[in-house]
Amino acid sequence: MTEHPVIIVGGGIGGMTCALALAKRGIRSILLERASKIREAGAGIQFCPNTFKVLDYLGIADSFKDIAIFPENLCYVDGLTRQEILRLPLGSRIVKEFKHPFGSFHREEMLHAFVAECQKSPLVDFVTSARVVGVKEKHDAVEAITDNNEIYVGDALIGCDGIWSDVRKFIVGERTLRNSGQIIYRGVVSREVMPADLCLDDIVHFVRPNAHLVYYPIGKNGLFNISAIFQSDRLPDHHELDGKPEELYSWFAGSHPKVMEILDRVDTSTMRPLCDIEPMKNWSKGRMTLLGDAAHATLPYMTSGAGMAVEDAIVLAKCIEDHKRDYQAAFLDYQSKRYLRTAYVQYFSRAYGDVHHSRGIARELRNQLFSKRTVEENYKWVSYLYSGIEL
Amino acid sequence: MKSQPIIIVGGGIGGMTCALALAMRNIASVVLEQAPFFRETGAGILLCPNVFKVFDMLGIKEEMTQIASFPESLHYVDGITGFEFLNIPMGKEIEKRYSYPYGSFHREELLRKLVEMCQKSPQIQLVTSAKVVEVFEMADSVFVKTEKGEKFKGEALIGCDGLWSIVRKYVLDDKAPIASGHITHRGVVAQSMLPEALRPCRVIHWDRPDAHLVQYPIGKKGLFNIVAVYHSAKPFDVDAPDEIDEKFAGSRPEIMQLLTHVDRTKRWMMYDREPLHSWSKGRMTLLGDAAHPTLPHLTQGAGMAIEDAIVLAEMIAKHGGDYTAAFKAYEKARYLRTAHVQLFSRAYGEVHHLSGVARELRNQILAKRTVEENYDWLGMIYKGIEL
Numbered sequence: 205m206t207e208h209p210v211i212i213v214g215g216g217i218g219g220m221t222c223a224l225a226l227a228k229r230g231i232r233s234i235l236l237e238r239a240s241k242i243r244e245a246g247a248g249i250q251f252c253p254n255t256f257k258v259l260d261y262l263g264i265a266d267s268f269k270d271i272a273i274f275p276e277n278l279c280y281v282d283g284l285t286r287q288e289i290l291r292l293p294l295g296s297r298i299v300k301e302f303k304h305p306f307g308s309f310h311r312e313e314m315l316h317a318f319v320a321e322c323q324k325s326p327l328v329d330f331v332t333s334a335r336v337v338g339v340k341e342k343h344d345a346v347e348a349i350t351d352n353n354e355i356y357v358g359d360a361l362i363g364c365d366g367i368w369s370d371v372r373k374f375i376v377g378e379r380t381l382r383n384s385g386q387i388i389y390r391g392v393v394s395r396e397v398m399p400a401d402l403c404l405d406d407i408v409h410f411v412r413p414n415a416h417l418v419y420y421p422i423g424k425n426g427l428f429n430i431s432a433i434f435q436s437d438r439l440p441d442h443h444e445l446d447g448k449p450e451e452l453y454s455w456f457a458g459s460h461p462k463v464m465e466i467l468d469r470v471d472t473s474t475m476r477p478l479c480d481i482e483p484m485k486n487w488s489k490g491r492m493t494l495l496g497d498a499a500h501a502t503l504p505y506m507t508s509g510a511g512m513a514v515e516d517a518i519v520l521a522k523c524i525e526d527h528k529r530d531y532q533a534a535f536l537d538y539q540s541k542r543y544l545r546t547a548y549v550q551y552f553s554r555a556y557g558d559v560h561h562s563r564g565i566a567r568e569l570r571n572q573l574f575s576k577r578t579v580e581e582n583y584k585w586v587s588y589l590y591s592g593i594e595l
Numbered sequence: 596m597k598s599q600p601i602i603i604v605g606g607g608i609g610g611m612t613c614a615l616a617l618a619m620r621n622i623a624s625v626v627l628e629q630a631p632f633f634r635e636t637g638a639g640i641l642l643c644p645n646v647f648k649v650f651d652m653l654g655i656k657e658e659m660t661q662i663a664s665f666p667e668s669l670h671y672v673d674g675i676t677g678f679e680f681l682n683i684p685m686g687k688e689i690e691k692r693y694s695y696p697y698g699s700f701h702r703e704e705l706l707r708k709l710v711e712m713c714q715k716s717p718q719i720q721l722v723t724s725a726k727v728v729e730v731f732e733m734a735d736s737v738f739v740k741t742e743k744g745e746k747f748k749g750e751a752l753i754g755c756d757g758l759w760s761i762v763r764k765y766v767l768d769d770k771a772p773i774a775s776g777h778i779t780h781r782g783v784v785a786q787s788m789l790p791e792a793l794r795p796c797r798v799i800h801w802d803r804p805d806a807h808l809v810q811y812p813i814g815k816k817g818l819f820n821i822v823a824v825y826h827s828a829k830p831f832d833v834d835a836p837d838e839i840d841e842k843f844a845g846s847r848p849e850i851m852q853l854l855t856h857v858d859r860t861k862r863w864m865m866y867d868r869e870p871l872h873s874w875s876k877g878r879m880t881l882l883g884d885a886a887h888p889t890l891p892h893l894t895q896g897a898g899m900a901i902e903d904a905i906v907l908a909e910m911i912a913k914h915g916g917d918y919t920a921a922f923k924a925y926e927k928a929r930y931l932r933t934a935h936v937q938l939f940s941r942a943y944g945e946v947h948h949l950s951g952v953a954r955e956l957r958n959q960i961l962a963k964r965t966v967e968e969n970y971d972w973l974g975m976i977y978k979g980i981e982l
Contacts, residue, residue, distance in 0.1 A: 483952040544959055547952045565870040565934045572931055573975075584968075588960075 209234045209329065210524075211348050211358035213336045214365035215242050218496030218513030220318040222364055224262050225521035227327040231529075234356060235328065236348065238335035238365075242319055247392040248422035248429030249311050250407070254592030255511040256304035258518055261595045265304075267317045272307030273421045276405040282571055283412030286460040290574040292582045294407075301583050302590045308407070310423035331356075336365075339374045339492065346491045360491040360531040362520070364513070367479060368443065369498035375489045381479040383439045384503055386557060388431055388478055389452055391470035395426040399465045404428070410463045413563035415455045417463055431504075432456070432470050433478070435561050440477050447472040478503055480554070483547035488535035495520060499539075500546040505556035508549045508589060515593050516542055545593070599736055600625045600720065601911070602749035604727050605756035606633045608640075608702075609883030609900030611709035613755055615653055616908035618718035625747060626719065627739070629726035629756075633710050635702040638783045639813035639820035641666075641798065641894040642901075645979030647695035649901050652982065658708055663698035664815050666798045673958055674803030674846045680962040683969045685798075692970055693977045699798075701814035722747075727756075730765045730879070737878050751878040751918045753907065755900070758866055760885035766876045772866035774831060775890055777944055779865060780839055782821040782857035786812075789819060790852060801850050802957075804950030806842045808850050821856050824865070826948050831864045865890050867941070870934030875922035882907060887933040892943035895936045895976060902980055903929055909982050928980075936976070 210226055212219045215237030223233045251259075251272070259265040280290040292298075294306040322328045338349040339361060348356045363371025372379060398404060398419070407420035415434035422429045434455035449472040456467055480501050487499040496513030520538045527534035562570050577585075601617060603610045606628030614624045642663075650656040671681035685697045713719045722745075729740040730752065737752040754762025758772055786794050789810075793799070798811040806825035813820050825842035829835075836859040843854055867888050874886040883900025907925045914921035949957050964972075 483956075485952060543952065544956055547956050548960070551953060551956065565872065565930065566938055569931055569934050569938065573935075581971075 207232075208345055208357050208359045211236060211346065211356055211361040213348065213361065213363050213371050214238075214369075214498070215330065215332070216364060216366060216496075216513075217315070217318065217510045218366075218498075218517060219362075219364035220315075220322050221258070221262070221514040221517040222362055222495055222520065223322055223328040224264065224318075224325065225517040226524070227325040228262060229521050229525045230327070231521065231524060232327045233329070234358065235322070235330050236334040236336055236350065236356065237330070237332045240333045242315055242332070243312065247311055247390060247427075248420060249309050249314060249510060250420065250507040251307045251309065252508060252511050253298060253302035253304035253306055253590045255514055256307065257592040257595070258514045260304060261518060264317075264321050267321060268309070268314065269305070269307065271313050271317060271423055272305070272309055273424055274305050274307050275407045275420060277407070278306075279406050279408045280574065281408060281410050282567075283410035283416065283459050283463050286410075286462055287571065289571045290577065290582065291579075292586070293579060298590075302587070302592075304592070308420055308422050310425065310427060313423050336370055339371070341490050341492065359529065360493075360524075360535075363492070363494040363498045364496055365498050367481070367497040367501035369494065371492065372487070372494055372498050375492055375494060376484065376487060379481065381501070382482055383441060384478045384480065384554070384557065385436050385439055386433055386478040386503070387436050387440070387475050388433045389447060389470045389472060389475050390432075391430040392422070393428050393430065393469050395428065397469060398428055399462065402462070402466075409560065410459070410466075411560040411562075412456075412459055412463070413567060414561050415459075416560040417456070417459075417466060419466055430466060430470050432467055435557075442477065444474055444476050447475045480550055483543070483550050485543045486539060488539055491531045491535075493520070493535040493538065500543075500550055502546075502550045503553040503557055505553045505560065506549050506589065508553070512546050512549055515545070518595065519593065548588070598623075598916075599748055599750045602627065602737060602739055602747055602752045604739070604752065604754050604762050605760075605885070606630075606710075606721065606723070607635065607755060607757060607883075608706060608709065608897050609757075609885075609904060610753075610755035611706065611713055612649075612653070612901045613753055613882055613904040613907065614713050614719045615655065615709065615716070616904045617911065618713075618716040619653060620908050620912040621718065622908065622911060623718045624720070625749065626713065626721050627725040627727055627741065627747065628721070628723045629742075631724045633706055633721075633723065635706045637702050637781065638818070639811060640700050640702045640705060640897055641811060642698050642700060643894065643898055643973075644689060644693040644695035644697055644977045646898040646901050647698065648979040649905050651695065652905055655712060658712065659705075660696070660698070662704050662708055662814055663696075663700055664796055664812050665696050665698050666796050666812060668797050669697075670797060670799045671961065672799060672801050672847075673954075674801040674807065674850050677847050677849075678958060678962075680958040681964070681969065683973070684966065689970075689977070693974070693979070695979070699796075699812045699814060701816055701818075704814055727761055730762065732765075732877050732879060750916070751880070751911075754879065754881040754885045755883055757884045758888045760881065762879065763874075763881055763885050766874060766879050766881060767871075769868075772868050772888060775865045775867060775941075775944065776826050776828065777824050777865040777890065778827050778831065778838070779863050780823045780857040780859060780861070781863075782823075783813065784819050784821060784856040786817045786819060788856070790849065793849060793853070800947065801847065801853075802947045802949075803843070803846055803850070804954060805948050806846075807947040808843075808853055810853060821853050823854060823857050824947075835862070836860060867937055870930065870937050872930050873926050875919075875926060878918045880907070880922040880925065887930075887937055889933075889937045890940040890944050892940040892947065893936050893976065895940070898976075899933050899936055902932070905982065906980065932980070
């Protein structure tokens with residue numbers, strides 16, 4: 205009997221981590237990426253300690269630490285008054301608490317680190333310009349058909365193709381995404397362009413009624429990511445749209461002048477509606493399964509979309525080994541181990557968004573309750589997520 | 596010139612406590628109750644340590660302790676599987692932690708005790724069959740007229756007349772209370788009628804998709820209160836006795852048995868309001884549900900009214916006749932705490948009724964919490980207020 209590789213659809217963070225996790229257990233894979241070269245949408249990305257825990261387990265944490273910057277604090281500041289309401293020390297303190305760091309990256313750079321790791325492995329093949337348009341499940345294999353009519357045969361197929369997943373349609377059917385009504389604008393600027401009196405070693409969230417703005421350093425090149433998000437009263441159903449600066453500014457009206465100063469630095473040419481998926485328990489079918497955003501896309505407010513994908517990857521690889529490559533059993537086991545933790549991130553990200561955007565007395569109550577919390581209480585609060593999974 | 600009493604509209608738990616709190620500071624009041632006698636709807640009531648703390652401040656803790664029973668624990672159980680995801684020791688443990696107990700009362704008895712204490716006070720005049728129909732504010736006093744045509748004059752007026760407050764109409768220009776869609780049926784059952792396992796002095800919440808049921812002891816009567824709540828999207832119609840069966844179908848046998856004790860002929864919609872910063876105007880203010888009605892899921896409706904009472908009395912005494920200033924200080928001291936109860940009660944209601952993956956996640960997260968974590972969580976409210 206010939207053994208086929210596992211087909212991984214999507215060459216993003218999830219797909220590449222999955223390929224590396226499989227390789228670690230001696231399982232060959234082929235990555236099919238629709239784009240002509242590997243790229244990531246968005247500029248900055250944060251890895252919480254649980255994500256570094258996975259990279260460490262895969263033996264690649266150092267490559268990532270080399271290109272990461274480690275912010276000193278995670279701060280929440282009221283966007284109307286500029287009063288600080290919460291501060292979670294990161295830096296060396298978080299390493300002491302959770303054994304792994306909290307790091308921030310330039311997405312493109314971070315992705316190249318993954319590519320380099322995949323290239324080192326003889327068990328990982330990479331194909332670009334290959335969009336999967338059809339799948340065929342056979343008795344002992346699965347076929348992926350691409351848009352240029354090539355057919356790839358695999359022992360199994362893993363859809364790591366993100367929130368707009370093609371593979372998801374073949375597994376759970378047309379499942380519409382849930383549009384949160386929240387719209388994001390982003391910007392990447394260099395240190396010199398940031399207002400001089402801001403603390404640039406921290407991740408800072410300015411939260412205000414119906415909107416919030418976050419800035420944080422990315423990578424080691426002195427760049428900053430700025431995200432401005434508001435809860436709109438409409439539901440544009442496109443992936444990416446031309447920006448409407450006047451709409452953006454109208455939602456931020458009345459913010460503290462410092463917030464407006466940072467807002468002036470976002471790129472107003474493009475906006476994206478933020479979507480997620482209703483949490484589900486079953487995202488596998490026979491020899492096919494999903495991983496990361498394809499299975500459980502989340503709003504970004506716990507900065508854990510990528511973290512959940514890399515956790516998925518090593519749990520999945522372990523299940524495949526545990527079930528001696530009985531893929532159907534492995535996938536059922538994998539999803540049963542993952543659905544509650546990923547649902548946690550999905551539900552709580554929604555709740556965080558609502559808390560960020562609190563208005564009126566709810567906002568005052570939030571500020572009061574957060575301000576009263578001790579650092580220990582805050583660490584306790586994030587510990588379920590940051591402690592990571594058992595490896 | 597002899598000073599006028601303060602007029603308290605509404606002779607419920609809030610109004611009576613307010614009269615007692617004022618009397619303690621030598622301030623006279625007249626309590627106007629619309630009904631021909633003092634009474635409470637609903638059979639049981641749970642009062643948390645923060646409320647006993649106020650009873651202590653008022654010097655009535657002993658009297659209250661005599662008529663209370665003290666549940667030994669608080670439980671949350673999945674109403675489909677029977678999985679217990681929270682078990683919080685109350686009794687001596689909670690008293691050790693917050694200095695005051697967690698007690699259960701018969702509502703009628705609690706009110707009777709408060710009425711008795713009011714009757715003993717020379718500062719308090721109680722008037723029944725006095726439904727307020729009109730309120731006038733003057734430069735230095737407030738007048739009210741009752742349905743029977745009686746007139747009362749006071750230095751100030753406190754509306755303790757509950758969710759459907761009449762006084763609120765004179766103070767605030769706002770809309771009707773908000774219907775939550777949570778509908779309740781109630782029942783009272785003798786302890787001996789309950790299955791053996793459900794007889795201990797405990798508070799048990801049975802949570803299931805779209806509905807929950809709470810059972811708790813009523814004072815020292817050997818009775819239990821059964822409160823069944825479900826969420827309905829249908830328009831509220833007082834005669835819909837079957838929706839309860841539909842909503843509770845597939846529940847644990849214990850729930851099905853407890854449901855046989857609720858009154859199917861009567862159901863109540865649960866209401867609340869959006870939190871406000873201010874609920875006073877000149878010489879008039881509001882207290883308890885009249886100011887900040889809440890859903891009952893934190894069992895703090897009466898608790899907030901009782902806390903309001905002592906803070907309000909304190910502020911009135913402190914501001915020596917400047918009611919505008921006193922009421923402002925009172926609102927400022929109270930609005931965030933009462934908003935906390937209102938907003939978290941809404942969230943608790945949602946959490947009770949979760950379904951699907953969210954329900955599983957709730958059960959898992961709460962089951963993992965330690966007793967200490969649960970006490971810390973309850974502590975936000977249970978620690979009570981400082982004067």
